[in-house]
Amino acid sequence: MTAALLSLRGVSVGFGGVKVLDGIDLDVRPGEIRGLIGPNGAGKTTLLNVVCGIHGPSQGDVLLEGRSIVGLKPSRIAALGLGRTFQTSQLFRGMTVLENLMSGLHRRTRAGLIAASLNLASYREEEARAEEEARLALEFIGMADFADRPGTALSFGQQRVIEIARTLIGDPKVVLLDEPAVGLSMNRLAEFDRLLRRIRDEKGVTLILIEHVIRLVMDVCDQVTVLSSGRRIADGPPDQVRNDPDVIEAYLGKELRARHTAS
Numbered sequence: 001m002t003a004a005l006l007s008l009r010g011v012s013v014g015f016g017g018v019k020v021l022d023g024i025d026l027d028v029r030p031g032e033i034r035g036l037i038g039p040n041g042a043g044k045t046t047l048l049n050v051v052c053g054i055h056g057p058s059q060g061d062v063l064l065e066g067r068s069i070v071g072l073k074p075s076r077i078a079a080l081g082l083g084r085t086f087q088t089s090q091l092f093r094g095m096t097v098l099e100n101l102m103s104g105l106h107r108r109t110r111a112g113l114i115a116a117s118l119n120l121a122s123y124r125e126e127e128a129r130a131e132e133e134a135r136l137a138l139e140f141i142g143m144a145d146f147a148d149r150p151g152t153a154l155s156f157g158q159q160r161v162i163e164i165a166r167t168l169i170g171d172p173k174v175v176l177l178d179e180p181a182v183g184l185s186m187n188r189l190a191e192f193d194r195l196l197r198r199i200r201d202e203k204g205v206t207l208i209l210i211e212h213v214i215r216l217v218m219d220v221c222d223q224v225t226v227l228s229s230g231r232r233i234a235d236g237p238p239d240q241v242r243n244d245p246d247v248i249e250a251y252l253g254k255e256l257r258a259r260h261t262a263s
């Protein structure tokens, strides 16, 4: 068995006495696309926040390549190879698509800021490299022509894909995606499925995907973890999870009924 790239060991998180995550274990192997599903409020986003260092766990450990990353700053964890997108759109107003992508680079160190204010040659070189990487990321997602447009002029779906491109700059090992497919049409979903696979296959990035679009999760994910009320209620290949009575009871039954009522 391959060693896990990212592991959670008994991770608990409490907010004001309420346990939002309760003893979560998780092992994500390199090259895996892992789905993370469950009802609203289950603790999915909190789990991502713990992994990327926004919240510390009250108990348990998070390991990246076997090394604990608990207590490290988010910027340090990002530099170790962890990228993420957020549940709500994070493109900056007043910036072009290209500038938005460049703003995702984790090189804005103190030394970098001083060099920038002095406009040192080293800084200019770094900027040029950053621009090159940003252009390559745009090319990868098939949006090279959008480089100079204002970020917020793009459609919602396009903005979400730009946010994913931003995480790819700097060669991350793991990328965490928080509901990236919200608002995508069925046509777009097939494209999105291909994009996720290409990120894994061509960039070698391991993905963790929080998503309510069950069809996407079941199609693209190798393994699916289900959270409900802060606990892990199932973990396994899509087919196993889809037919798990506890998962149907806690989540899938409701999702499917909601879809029927909506259509």
Ligand SMILES: Nc1ncnc2c1ncn2[C@@H]1O[C@H](COP(=O)(O)OP(=O)(O)O)[C@@H](O)[C@H]1O
Residues within 6 Å of the ligand: 015, 020, 038, 039, 040, 041, 042, 043, 044, 045, 046, 047
């Ligand atoms: N910073 C916070 N402070 C207090 N409660 C929070 C905070 N973040 C999330 N929660 C609560 O934790 C629970 C899980 O939230 P979340 O992780 O966002 O769930 P999900 O992403 O699965 O919908 C919810 O009850 C939410 O209200």
Ligand SMILES: [Mg+2]
Residues within 6 Å of the ligand: 044, 045, 046, 087
């Ligand atoms: Mg969430």
